[in-house]
């Protein structure tokens with residue numbers, strides 16, 4: 001009897017997850033099999049679960065969802081001896097890795113633009129087909145090619161490391177691409193997993209005044225503890241005009257050097273652009289639901305020399321930067337609090353319902369599955 005592992009299978013919106021068991025695959029010579037120890041429920045997973053991003057995009061058939069995760073090397077491919085920093089790697093080591101794989105065989109990869117590789121995140125295969133373990137919500141994760149994998153320091157617990165391969169690396173990469181400099185005034189739209197991480201990262205990068213906008217008291221409190229200087233509560237500043245006026249008031253009528261959209265609401269885009277000073281930069285990260293549109297006035301970008309930067313995923317070289325950031329700041333910012341609820345694999349439906357409810361009504365950011 002081959003060893004088996006459990007996985008939570010998503011079949012369609014509105015249907016409960018099913019727990020299935022599959023044989024644990026052998027690793028490919030250049031890859032590995034990971035024993036997943038913690039998997040986060042990210043905003044984009046909720047988009048798929050809810051049906052904003054249809055699972056049908058991938059074609060019919062059941063899939064294992066989830067991309068934000070960490071784990072231990074379970075079975076190492078014969079050709080893999082070290083991590084991507086050249087440190088010896090063995091079975092049992094804790095690791096982080098991107099959930100996407102730049103092909104290193106395309107126009108963008110050749111130029112080192114790994115985040116822009118057009119095939120870095122192919123459709124998730126049907127999980128009934130071997131090697132089965134294509135997503136995070138399972139006991140194992142099959143990494144066909146261990147192109148980018150990094151050993152995790154033991155000083156960092158799973159609750160800190162789980163968001164490293166999604167939210168944390170995403171915001172570091174985004175703020176770098178937006179050109180955040182020491183002393184810059186930054187507006188952060190949304191204090192969910194992305195926004196709270198962005199606040200702490202921007203503080204650490206030397207931002208000047210950091211303004212965070214949200215409507216959930218617990219999230220605003222956490223943003224404050226992660227380094228926000230000014231909080232704008234959307235229950236008090238209820239219209240875009242109110243919030244834009246607040247930012248203008250904080251910046252001598254000029255606007256922020258950078259405004260970043262981390263909430264995933266199309267209407268936040270024109271609002272954020274309006275908060276940016278002439279010559280400043282608007283950073284777009286949150287909106288990922290294709291077809292959800294908004295109206296902007298492009299002449300305002302031209303007349304005011306504004307730059308728009310959009311990022312999806314990141315350069316894998318950001319992962320060790322993210323781990324180092326956590327090592328230096330683990331006692332400074334309460335980022336572990338971003339993980340607010342923990343669920344075993346068989347309670348995944350409850351976890352998604354809680355995450356959905358949490359996102360709308362109260363409390364903090366991430367629910368995690370501990371398979």
Ligand SMILES: [Zn+2]
Pocket residue numbers: 042043044045067068166167
């Ligand atoms: Zn994510």
Ligand SMILES: [Zn+2]
Pocket residue numbers: 102103104105106107108109117118119120
């Ligand atoms: Zn490529």
